[in-house]
Amino acid sequence: MTGYVLRRALQAAAVLLAITAAAFGLFYAAPADPALIACGPKCDTGQVEAVRHSMGLDQPLAGQYTDYLRGLVAGRVIGDVDGTPIDCPAPCLGYSYTLHQPVLDAIGDRFPVTLSLAAGALAVILVLGVGTGFAAALRRGTRTDRLLSGFTLIGASVQIYFLGYALQYLLVYSTGLFPVPQYAPFGADPGAWATGLLLPWLVLGFVNAAVFARLARSQMLETMHEGYVRTARGKGMSALRAHLKYTARGAAAPLAQLLGLEAGALFGGAFITETVFGLGGIGKLAVDAVVQNDLPTVVGTVLLAAFFVVLFVALADLVVALLDPRVRLA
Amino acid sequence: MAEDHSDRLFGLPPRGPFATAVRAFRRDRTGMAALAVVACCVLLALAAPLLCALYGKDPTSHYGQDTPGLLSAEGLPVLPNGGISAEHWFGVEPGLGRDVLAQLLYGMRTSLLVATASVAVIAVTGVVLGVTAGYLGGLADRAFGFVCDVLLAFPTLLLLLALGPVVRTRFVGPGENEPAWMQFTVLVLVFAAFGWVPLAMVLRTTVRALREREFVEAARAAGASRRHIVFRELLPNVWAPVLVHVTLALPGVVTAEAALSFLGVGIDEPVPDWGRMISRGSEVFYDDPTYMVFPGVTILVFVLAFNLLGDAVRDALDPRTAR
Numbered sequence: 001m002t003g004y005v006l007r008r009a010l011q012a013a014a015v016l017l018a019i020t021a022a023a024f025g026l027f028y029a030a031p032a033d034p035a036l037i038a039c040g041p042k043c044d045t046g047q048v049e050a051v052r053h054s055m056g057l058d059q060p061l062a063g064q065y066t067d068y069l070r071g072l073v074a075g076r077v078i079g080d081v082d083g084t085p086i087d088c089p090a091p092c093l094g095y096s097y098t099l100h101q102p103v104l105d106a107i108g109d110r111f112p113v114t115l116s117l118a119a120g121a122l123a124v125i126l127v128l129g130v131g132t133g134f135a136a137a138l139r140r141g142t143r144t145d146r147l148l149s150g151f152t153l154i155g156a157s158v159q160i161y162f163l164g165y166a167l168q169y170l171l172v173y174s175t176g177l178f179p180v181p182q183y184a185p186f187g188a189d190p191g192a193w194a195t196g197l198l199l200p201w202l203v204l205g206f207v208n209a210a211v212f213a214r215l216a217r218s219q220m221l222e223t224m225h226e227g228y229v230r231t232a233r234g235k236g237m238s239a240l241r242a243h244l245k246y247t248a249r250g251a252a253a254p255l256a257q258l259l260g261l262e263a264g265a266l267f268g269g270a271f272i273t274e275t276v277f278g279l280g281g282i283g284k285l286a287v288d289a290v291v292q293n294d295l296p297t298v299v300g301t302v303l304l305a306a307f308f309v310v311l312f313v314a315l316a317d318l319v320v321a322l323l324d325p326r327v328r329l330a
Numbered sequence: 331m332a333e334d335h336s337d338r339l340f341g342l343p344p345r346g347p348f349a350t351a352v353r354a355f356r357r358d359r360t361g362m363a364a365l366a367v368v369a370c371c372v373l374l375a376l377a378a379p380l381l382c383a384l385y386g387k388d389p390t391s392h393y394g395q396d397t398p399g400l401l402s403a404e405g406l407p408v409l410p411n412g413g414i415s416a417e418h419w420f421g422v423e424p425g426l427g428r429d430v431l432a433q434l435l436y437g438m439r440t441s442l443l444v445a446t447a448s449v450a451v452i453a454v455t456g457v458v459l460g461v462t463a464g465y466l467g468g469l470a471d472r473a474f475g476f477v478c479d480v481l482l483a484f485p486t487l488l489l490l491l492a493l494g495p496v497v498r499t500r501f502v503g504p505g506e507n508e509p510a511w512m513q514f515t516v517l518v519l520v521f522a523a524f525g526w527v528p529l530a531m532v533l534r535t536t537v538r539a540l541r542e543r544e545f546v547e548a549a550r551a552a553g554a555s556r557r558h559i560v561f562r563e564l565l566p567n568v569w570a571p572v573l574v575h576v577t578l579a580l581p582g583v584v585t586a587e588a589a590l591s592f593l594g595v596g597i598d599e600p601v602p603d604w605g606r607m608i609s610r611g612s613e614v615f616y617d618d619p620t621y622m623v624f625p626g627v628t629i630l631v632f633v634l635a636f637n638l639l640g641d642a643v644r645d646a647l648d649p650r651t652a653r
Contacts, residue, residue, distance in 0.1 A: 011479075018480045026493065153641075157634035159585055161592050161608050162626030165615050173616060261482075268485045272589055276612070287593055290492045298492050305485035313483070 004321055012314045019306045020072070024065050027299050068094070093303065094296035098289070103300035106285060113183045113281035117204065117273065118266035120197055124205025125212055125262065130255060132209070133216025138243065140221060148213070155210035164203050164276035171199065181277040200277045204270055208262060215258055219251035226250060253320045253327075260316025261309065268305025351570075354646040361642025367635035375442045378435040385419075387429040389436040389602045393418065394427015401427050404617075411620045420624050423607075424614045430624055436602035437625070441632070444517050444597075445583040451522035453576050456529030461568065463530070464537025465560055474534065481527050487589065493520050494595050513597050517590070521583050529575045536568055570647040577643050581636035588629055604629055 043051070052058050059067075070076055071092035077085045078095045086095055086102070093103040129152075136148040171178045181199045184192035223229065224247050232242040269283030282301060289297035321327045355361055374381070382388055394401035400418075402408050405425040414421045420430035463474035497516045540546060541564070549563050590596040591605025592612075599606070604625045611622025 015476070015479045015483055018476070019483055022480065022484075153634065153637060157581070157637050158630055159588065159608075159626070159633075161589070161612070162622070162630065165612055165622060166626065169615065169619055264483075265485065269488070271487055271491070271593065275593065286488050287491065290488075291594060302485060302488055302492065305488060306483045309483040309485070 001321070004327075005318065008314050008317055012310050016307060016310050019310075020069065020303060021065065023299050023302045023306070024068060025061075027295050027302075093300035096289075096294055096297045096300075098292050098294040099297065103297050106297060107282060107300060107304060110281050110285050112185065113274075113279050114267065114269050114283065116183065116186060116193065116197055117200055117270055117279065117281060118263065120194075120201035121204040121208065121266055121270070122259075122263055124201050125209045126259070128205055129209030129212025130216045133213040134220055134243075134248070136213070137217045137220030137224065138240075149217070152210040152213040155206050155208075156214070158207060160203060160207050160272045161276055163207065164200075164273065167199060167203060168277070181279070183279050183281075200273055200279065203276075204266075204273045208266075212255065212258060212262075216251065216255055219254055220247055223247045223250035249323065253324055256316045256319045256323070257313070260312040260314075260319075264309030264312035265305070267308040267312070269301065347570075351646045355642060358642045358645060360638055361646070364635045364638035364642060367631065368639055371438060371632055371635070372442065374435060375438040378439055381435055382432050385431065387418070387432045389428060389432040390600050391429070392427045393429055394422045394425075396427070401425075406614065406617050407621075414620070421620055423610065424618050424621055425610070430607075430621065433602045433607060434604070434624060434628055437604040437607065438628075438632075440597055440601055440603050441584045441587060444514060444521070444587050445580050447514070447518045448521035448525060448583045449576050449580050451518060452525040452529060452579060453572060455522060455526040456575070457533060457565070457568070457572060459526065460530030460533030461537050461560060461564060464534035465541055465556075465564060467538065467541075471534070474530070478527050478531055481524055484524070486524050487586070489524070490520050490586065490590055491593060491595055494590070510597070510601050513601075517587060517596070521586065525579060525583070529572065529579070532571050532575065533568055536571060537564055540564055540567055574640060574644045574647060577636065578640035581633040581640075584636075585629065585633055 057064070067076065071078075071088060071090070071094070073090055075090035075092050076088055078088050078092075088095060088102050088104075091104065093107070095101075096103050096106055099106050132148045132152060136145045136152075139145045139148075167178075168181070172180055178199050179195050182196045184196050186193045220243070224243065226247075229242055229246045229250075232246055233239065237245075269281055269286055271283035271287055273279070274281045274283040275287060282304065285297065286301035286305075288294075289301065317327075387393070394405075394407070400408060400422055401424070405427075407422050407424060409415055409421075411421065418429050418431070420434065422428065423430060423433065459474065463471045494516055497520065546559060546563050549559050554563070587596060588603075588605035588608065591603045592609045594609065596605050597603045607625040608622055608629075611618075611625065615622055
């Protein structure tokens with residue numbers, strides 16, 4: 001197991017390094033001049049040159065990249081528009097000249113929103129997605145199965161931007177059944193936190209649960225007829241217990257992997273959900289950064305999102321290895 | 331020569347796998363209904379100019395601004411339900427006052443064009459890379475796996491969002507207006523750059539299993555070239571997963587394109603686009619909810635039909651998943 005964990009960690013680190021290089025190359029090689037954007041429209045050529053120098057943009061790309069990496073690991077000092085040094089401690093993701101703060105601070109300010117949104121949505125996904133999938137598999141071929149499959153198919157086809165606005169109109173604006181979606185810090189008032197995020201959780205969870213329901217159903221159907229489940233049933237175990245104890249475990253590996261991917265994606269920011277419900281999380285930060293051409297923030301949020309995906313996928317792989325000895329011995 | 335014998339020697343079954351799949355598909359009522367809806371959508375998109383000529387509207391005229399009595403001073407439709415009338419069946423757009431039905435029809439062209447072009451590129455790239463990696467194995471396969479890991483870890487939507495402008499600025503000078511075909515090309519390329527990964531990964535696994543099968547070994551023993559093995563022995567055996575993937579990838583591209591336009595970086599005005607209609611609808615949602623319902627429901631029906639069609643295709647091709 002230790003060998004497996006080490007190998008997996010090394011692989012994750014290699015992927016992350018490649019991602020930093022790719023993200024850096026993609027965005028900083030772009031002709032959109034970050035210095036010009038940072039400086040603003042009032043700058044003359046001399047000032048832009050000065051900004052370019054203080055941002056280190058006059059150095060070769062490879063040098064800028066190693067600087068960036070060094071900042072990530074050990075922190076660095078970045079020059080502001082007027083040349084004053086800004087201390088950016090590790091892990092330094094750069095400095096946003098649009099927001100006038102280090103990218104990491106900008107992310108940190110908004111991370112609680114994204115974290116709350118992702119955690120609640122994941123809970124909905126697990127209960128709704130895996131629950132309906134298992135129920136549909138147990139009732140295979142019946143009306144319940146068709147009803148649940150239809151339900152998940154709608155979830156797979158409906159768009160967050162449409163469902164989100166429609167529900168806000170019907171449930172909040174017209175009838176007042178739900179409170180207005182907003183973020184209240186969990187520490188201050190857990191009740192307001194939960195009620196404010198309830199609708200976003202349900203919408204984000206429902207739309208993403210469909211894939212899980214379908215995977216859970218097909219995995220259950222595949223493992224249901226394995227010999228070890230039949231044996232358990234033959235020895236007198238009730239169907240429900242046998243399926244919960246043996247079938248569910250056999251079907252869990254692909255679900256864990258999908259959940260890892262999903263969790264990684266959600267922690268990196270739910271762009272559309274945050275826009276629809278007016279929540280100021282990482283997704284909103286990233287979208288705004290793209291619109292305003294704020295390159296350091298764009299690269300920072302891309303890296304953060306990629307980091308979460310790599311992290312959660314690796315964690316999911318570990319869970320799978322724990323569940324299934326064949327994986328870690330391979 | 332070997333090509334001819336390999337088929338004759340073993341003989342085809344009385345009914346080929348394709349004919350079996352078509353028969354299974356025909357018996358699937360949901361699948362046939364989905365196919366009808368999809369075909370209907372394609373026809374509507376192709377015939378959009380004709381239909382709009384019959385209907386007497388075009389998607390770019392600002393009817394609401396040109397004709398008094400359609401829009402109020404705030405730019406909202408005067409008639410109830412988004413200004414639905416005998417003249418404008420689905421109402422008029424708030425603000426600019428364009429005809430909603432005409433915009434929807436032309437928006438379907440935009441969606442389908444981007445989606446089919448992207449899926450075509452995805453299919454070709456995915457097949458070439460997946461089959462190559464699966465067949466070669468070894469170092470090529472490891473490199474392939476690494477690239478897939480990296481691409482999968484990228485937040486796709488954010489990258490699509492951020493890359494569009496980056497790619498565009500590379501080809502369009504400052505102050506220049508980029509032509510519409512350039513926007514389409516950029517979108518297609520960016521979608522394709524990330525979309526090929528799942529298909530290629532599936533094909534790589536399939537080909538790795540196929541490579542060890544007797545018929546490939548037999549071809550190799552008979553002295554078949556590598557090209558023959560890849561094109562004549564392996565490729566004909568992977569068309570089923572490719573077909574399934576393509577049908578399910580198409581609605582994915584449609585929704586991704588709409589999402590990009592919704593977030594403000596898709597196809598620009600004046601090319602009609604569903605995502606931009608939703609985005610405009612969200613601005614005036616509480617005053618004129620009808621305007622958003624039309625593109626929202628259209629996307630839902632469109633994507634639902636494609637998902638059902640994809641499921642039916644998969645069921646028809648793979649009897650194991652049959653309900």
